[in-house]
Every structure is written in C-alpha cells, then in structure tokens.
Amino acid sequence: MSRLTKAQIVSSSGILAALAFVLKRLVGYEPVTIVLMLAATVIAGVPIFKKAFGALRYRIVGIDVLVAIAVTGAVIIGEYWEAAAVTFLFMLGDYLESRTIEKTRSSIRTLMDLAPDTARIRRAGVETVLPPEEVVQGDFVVVKPGEKIAVDGTVVEGSAYINQAAITGESIPVSRGMEETVFSGTIIESGYLVIRADRVGGDTTFARILHMVEEAQDKKAKTQKSLEKFSRWYTPAIILLSVVLFFVTKDIRLALTLLVISCPGALVISTPVSIVAGIGNGAKHGVLIKGGEIIEKLGTVRAAAFDKTGTLTEGRPGVTRVKAWRTGEDELLRIAAIGESYSEHPLGKAIIAEAEKRLGVATKPPESAQIITGRGLAFIFEGQEYYIGNRKLFTSEGIGFSEYEEYLESEEEKGQTAVIVGTKEGVCGIISIADNVRADAAALVSDLRSQGLRRVVMLTGDNRRAAKAVADAAGLDDYYSELLPEDKVKTLAELQEKHGTVAMVGDGVNDAPALASADIGVAIGGAGTDVAMETADVVLLSSDIRKLSYAVGLSRATVGNIRQNIVFALIVVAILLMGVLVKTVNMSLGMLVHEGSVLLVILNAMRLMGYGKAKNMNAR
Structure with a gap:
C-alpha cells in the first residue's frame, strides 16, 4: 500500500467507490457492496490516517485528524458509503491540489530548466566539455551560438548578443564584448565568446537567484502565520463543538458531518498559494522578492525615497x-x-x-x-x-x-x-x-503616484542645485541634498513617521545603511551585486527602473488575491455550517464542496501567474 502513488490511490479507490455506488443503487447494502465500500475506504483512508497519527505525535490536530475521526465514526455507525465517499473525495482533492500547486511553481521550475548542463573549458589549448560544477575559478569557458553560459565571468575574446531573460527578465538580447561581464544561465543568440570564470557553481548570480527565490517561496507572510495560529485553535475547537453537538442532539451523523465540513483547508492554503504564485511571477520578470512578508509589506508602501546616482540617473556620469x-x-x-x-x-x-x-x-x-x-x-x-x-x-x-x-x-x-x-x-x-536623468524616471514617478504612493522623494549626497535639477526632471515631490549615509537613515525615519511604510530605492552598492533601515529596501540593477542581493528586500535584476512599479503592482495584486481567497473560504465554511445545522448537507456532499473550495482558491491564486501579460503584449 505504501508503494502506491497518490494517483494510483485515487484511481483505484475511485473505481471501487464507483462500483460500490452502482451496486448500492442496484442491489442495496448487500455484503459485496459493503466490501467494495470498505475496500475503497481502506485504500484511500490509509494515507489520511498515517498523516493524522503523524501529526498527533507532534501534538498537531489538523485537517487529517478531523477526516480520520469522521470516517471512523461513519464506519462504526454503518455509514459505509459516506466513509468511502469522504476518503475518496479527500484524496482526490489532495491529488488535484498538489498537481495544481505545482503549476503555481512553474516560474521556479522554468528557472531551474534554464540552469546550464555543460560547460566547454579550454585548458592548455584543448577544449573539454565538463559538468558546470567541475569548472574552477580562472578557467576559460568557450560558448558558441545557442549555448548557455555556465559561469559568471569576464569576456576575454569575441563578442556576442546574449539573451539575459533568466537573470533580468528582459528578452531583448544585449551586446557583450571584451572586458564586459556576463552571467551564468544566459544564452548566446549570435556570436562567440571566451569567458574567464570569475564565479562558479553555487556562487554564480544565477545559482544565488535560484536559491533566493526558493527560499522566498518558503518564507511565510504575516497573514499566513496568523491563519496557521488560528487553525491550531480552530481544529480542536471544532472537535469539541462536534462532541457538544452530539450530546445535545444525540445525532451522531450531524456531529460527524460537522467535522468534515469544518475542515479549514481552503482557509489555510489561501495565503501560501498566492505568495508562491506572486513570487514566481516576479522571478520570471526579473524582480526578486524575498518572501511572503516582503510581498505583503511592499503592497502597503505609501512613500518612496530614491538615491540619485545610478538610480534616477543613468549611473554613467x-x-x-x-x-x-x-x-x-x-x-x-x-x-x-x-x-x-x-x-x-x-x-x-x-x-x-x-x-x-x-x-x-x-x-x-x-x-x-x-x-x-x-x-x-x-x-x-x-x-x-x-x-x-x-x-x-x-x-x-x-x-x-x-x-x-x-x-x-x-x-x-x-x-x-x-x-x-x-x-x-x-x-x-x-x-x-x-549624469543624465533616466528617460523613464518621470514615467516611473507617475506610475507610483497612480498606484497610491503619497510621496516620492530623492535622497542624495550631491549638492542642492544638482539635486534640484534631477528632481525637477523626474517630477519628484521633494529632494534632500548633501546627505551623509547617517543623514539618509534619519530622513527615512522622518518619512516613515509622516507617511507610513517607506521604500528606499538605490543601486545597492553604497546605499546599504539606507536600504537596511527602510521598511522595504529595493536595489536597482542588482544582478551580480553581492551587497544588493544580501541587503535589499527586493532586487530588480535589470537596470529597468520601471520594474519597480511592476513590483508594487504585483504585490498589491497578490495582497488582493489573498483577501479574496480568505473571504471566499470563510463564506464557504459559513454556508456549509448552515447547511449542516438545517440537515441539508451530508458528509460526502460537505467533503465535495470543501475540496472544490480548495481548488477554487488555488485556481484564483494561479491568476497571479498571468499578471503583467496584458501589459507586456500591449508594449509589443
């Protein structure tokens, strides 16, 4: 039994349950019908009971415990069909849920698929193809058209057009030549390069981005933590309520049905599935958001402070x-x-x-x-x-x-x-x-205002007149000039007191104190930059400054999606509860609706994977 896959468990228990249902209609509760029902219950129920006992060992009373109690009670009182239907539907829902959640992680899988498989190394004039993990720092890597670059390094020979979509989210190829930097995971579309390996293996930008995205998808948002705390109290409370209901009504069926329909599955999954989809979408578009709490907080930003050089300006003075x-x-x-x-x-x-x-x-x-x-x-x-x-x-x-x-x-x-x-x-x-002001700086400021930011300012160590010229060109609300790093931190504190959540946007190189002290630190063009990746909460991997408005919009869409899921899950539980109390919802129907609500929550979260597609199509 333990060797059966989840799909095999669902299919075999489903066939048995279907045969039992037909026999029930044709001949009633005959021994053969009951055997088929019990067989379906055992096949689908064993994984449920294993999870339930495993959770109880760690003093966790979860959804599996509720279902296990309800199924046991149904078998004891002779409701074999209800037991078979509930276990099958629960496992079917679990299987569909896991398959659907895999799709929300498609962005991270896409990144993993972009990881280079081989590297062509030139040593002592001889070219050898090796696994990327065997490349050492200082090796010369030869990359031909259509091949993936396996290291972060410096071009020492040749020139090429490179697709950097895996790193920056931008599909337009960029030209790279002598003494310029290239990243692992990018693809040569035309040309030929010999690259000196500066970073290899797990130290490459691509490997670090992949690792950070995986970590971010596992970091919990505040809403998720709150719901998990709620479910720890909610599930035991439902068991107690079912016991009280049985003693008051003497109706064991009603008490067991209450256990099944009160499973908080849709509520518990409402936040993490949206977070995974949101962070995955960001990674696909060159926006690295470091966790659920960050994506929630980014959606509440009310003011933004920009560094000048390399952020609002081109950084090439x-x-x-x-x-x-x-x-x-x-x-x-x-x-x-x-x-x-x-x-x-x-x-x-x-x-x-x-x-x-x-x-x-x-x-x-x-x-x-x-x-x-x-x-x-x-x-x-x-x-x-x-x-x-x-x-x-x-x-x-x-x-x-x-x-x-x-x-x-x-x-x-x-x-x-x-x-x-x-x-x-x-x-x-x-x-x-x-240093010329970025051509899209004014458009970004306009975008941020349309997204509800009350204040957009600039913090710079430059002189007042130079700061004013940039602020005027970008259409900022205000500017603070001639600031030392500690002055920037102090100014950010004042902005936080006046306006609430404040994001600090910099190039990540010399803005570390300000990035760390802001509610949200955003680094622009952080690909390959250690300080940016370690200090900032959000890293825009390309130098496209308008990715910031994309990140803010994505975070707000994610927060809105989470709220929709929570409200929907609570409404479903309330409707089912009322149906149980008026005796119009039985155990199997309750489980069917419960699993359906879980899938609808996941499908709603999957809409985040398409965020930005319409905008990108229009841009083309």
Whole structure:
C-alpha cells in the first residue's frame, strides 16, 4: 500500500467507490457492496490516517485528524458509503491540489530548466566539455551560438548578443564584448565568446537567484502565520463543538458531518498559494522578492525615497568641463584620476575614463589613500597630499574656496556635479560632471503616484542645485541634498513617521545603511551585486527602473488575491455550517464542496501567474 502513488490511490479507490455506488443503487447494502465500500475506504483512508497519527505525535490536530475521526465514526455507525465517499473525495482533492500547486511553481521550475548542463573549458589549448560544477575559478569557458553560459565571468575574446531573460527578465538580447561581464544561465543568440570564470557553481548570480527565490517561496507572510495560529485553535475547537453537538442532539451523523465540513483547508492554503504564485511571477520578470512578508509589506508602501546616482540617473556620469587655476587642465585631470583609482564611486570612474581618453594612459595608484564618507577622499602622490571632493571636505580640512564659489554655483545651476581638487595650500581646480536623468524616471514617478504612493522623494549626497535639477526632471515631490549615509537613515525615519511604510530605492552598492533601515529596501540593477542581493528586500535584476512599479503592482495584486481567497473560504465554511445545522448537507456532499473550495482558491491564486501579460503584449 505504501508503494502506491497518490494517483494510483485515487484511481483505484475511485473505481471501487464507483462500483460500490452502482451496486448500492442496484442491489442495496448487500455484503459485496459493503466490501467494495470498505475496500475503497481502506485504500484511500490509509494515507489520511498515517498523516493524522503523524501529526498527533507532534501534538498537531489538523485537517487529517478531523477526516480520520469522521470516517471512523461513519464506519462504526454503518455509514459505509459516506466513509468511502469522504476518503475518496479527500484524496482526490489532495491529488488535484498538489498537481495544481505545482503549476503555481512553474516560474521556479522554468528557472531551474534554464540552469546550464555543460560547460566547454579550454585548458592548455584543448577544449573539454565538463559538468558546470567541475569548472574552477580562472578557467576559460568557450560558448558558441545557442549555448548557455555556465559561469559568471569576464569576456576575454569575441563578442556576442546574449539573451539575459533568466537573470533580468528582459528578452531583448544585449551586446557583450571584451572586458564586459556576463552571467551564468544566459544564452548566446549570435556570436562567440571566451569567458574567464570569475564565479562558479553555487556562487554564480544565477545559482544565488535560484536559491533566493526558493527560499522566498518558503518564507511565510504575516497573514499566513496568523491563519496557521488560528487553525491550531480552530481544529480542536471544532472537535469539541462536534462532541457538544452530539450530546445535545444525540445525532451522531450531524456531529460527524460537522467535522468534515469544518475542515479549514481552503482557509489555510489561501495565503501560501498566492505568495508562491506572486513570487514566481516576479522571478520570471526579473524582480526578486524575498518572501511572503516582503510581498505583503511592499503592497502597503505609501512613500518612496530614491538615491540619485545610478538610480534616477543613468549611473554613467561623464566629465563635461575641467577648470584649472594652479596647474594645467591635463595635469589636474591626471592627478584627480590617480586619486580616484582608489575609489569605486561613479563620479570617480568618470574622471578616470576622461583621463584615459584625453591622456591615453592608464592611471597609477596613489601612495596612500583614504575615503572620507560623504565628502570625498584624501591621498598622497609623489609626496604631496591632495584632496578631491565636495564643499564639506574642503571646509572640514580648513581649505578656503570662497573665491571659487561663484563658479561652483554657476556649474551646479546647470545640473552639474562640481568636484573640487586641491591641496592644503588651496584649490587646484574644479571638474564638472553630469549624469543624465533616466528617460523613464518621470514615467516611473507617475506610475507610483497612480498606484497610491503619497510621496516620492530623492535622497542624495550631491549638492542642492544638482539635486534640484534631477528632481525637477523626474517630477519628484521633494529632494534632500548633501546627505551623509547617517543623514539618509534619519530622513527615512522622518518619512516613515509622516507617511507610513517607506521604500528606499538605490543601486545597492553604497546605499546599504539606507536600504537596511527602510521598511522595504529595493536595489536597482542588482544582478551580480553581492551587497544588493544580501541587503535589499527586493532586487530588480535589470537596470529597468520601471520594474519597480511592476513590483508594487504585483504585490498589491497578490495582497488582493489573498483577501479574496480568505473571504471566499470563510463564506464557504459559513454556508456549509448552515447547511449542516438545517440537515441539508451530508458528509460526502460537505467533503465535495470543501475540496472544490480548495481548488477554487488555488485556481484564483494561479491568476497571479498571468499578471503583467496584458501589459507586456500591449508594449509589443
């Protein structure tokens, strides 16, 4: 019996129950009819009783216990048909439920199917095909058209168009060439690449996304936890109520029927099945939501705070002007690039890129360097101490710059970020840098307002004028400029007090404190970024900023779906209860309606898997 699959149990008990029903109609309760009914009850009932006893060992009184008690009572009082019908319908419902729930996990299965099966490795000039888990860091992986990339790595040879849908949710191929990064699980559509393996096995972005999505689908929402607590008290209470009803009415059939129809199956499953479907949909579209509680909370967001650089802006700032006073422009740029070689800040990268473009040489590292958070950096080169940063840095170091204030203001009025370069003796020059506002930033802000957000603001360490230019272009409600990381945390607390649930949106690299302190931390373009994946509650794996409005809409659709399921489950229980009390619902009919309600709840949750399809079709 234990070797029978769930499908075999359902089919065999169903055939026996059907034969018993026909004989019952033709010849009545003859011994052969009763034997068939009992055989159907035993085949379908054994798994139910096993689960019931297993649960009782851990002092859990669940749905299986209710059904087991009802079936035992039905056999004792001679209601063999009711016992057979109830056990068969319960197992049929359980089988259909498990099959249907598998479909809600289709997104995670789709991701798993995208996992690479093999990797072609070039070692000592010889190409060998290996399982991905045997690739080691530093190996050279050769990938041809139509093949999956098996590692996270850097392109060292060739160029190709790559489908990154498995990572970012975007099906439009992207071009990748020398020194650019590629991800495991993506597919080369055309071209040819040789990739140096930087991350392999479980450390790849694809493996980590897969692991996080699996974990997220198992993390319970607050509503689910509340319903589970409710069911722990509800089920024993129903048993007690059935006992009281029997003593009051002396009607054992009525008491047993109450046990069957009161099974809270639809209520218990109402939340987790919606959460699984919602998180799976998000994963399929490049939105990683880390659990049920997060998807519920995201649906209640009333204000959003954005970082500027790399979030509302493209994150690819470029040098627009170099103004030198105490040295030549090229020398100023060279010195600044040497200092910024120690920094990972986007503005520093822009300076380095401009120096290499103008001077045609790679930057040298400084002799020593120190990043001064929120202000800039100090470094020593050829025995001279230099400073690169904003007004706060030069004020704190006691370096006067008042005579350059008018120039600074004129650049900032144009939306430029002015980076001051100098020594203890004074300012050497100013480098102006501009970072274009994302083309879809204003559309995102409009989307968020239409979804009910009361306040959309920007938090940045940049100067007031540059911040204002970006805020105006994006259509924000307000902006907070010249903030240190701790200032961002403080501002978020004020927003939470005024508006309720607040989401902080950043690039995940230098926004970790703010992302962690907000109610919901959202990282933009987090594919391959350790900090983003670990710190943020929601990771938008591509740089498409409008995925945020998709995530908010999906979360609200999920919360709405959960409420629909709960209300429906409660209505069904109430109707069945009334039917039992007026003696119009028997055990088998009650079980049929109960299992039907469970399936309807699951099917309703499955609608979340299609969320966004109409929008995507219209976009095409």
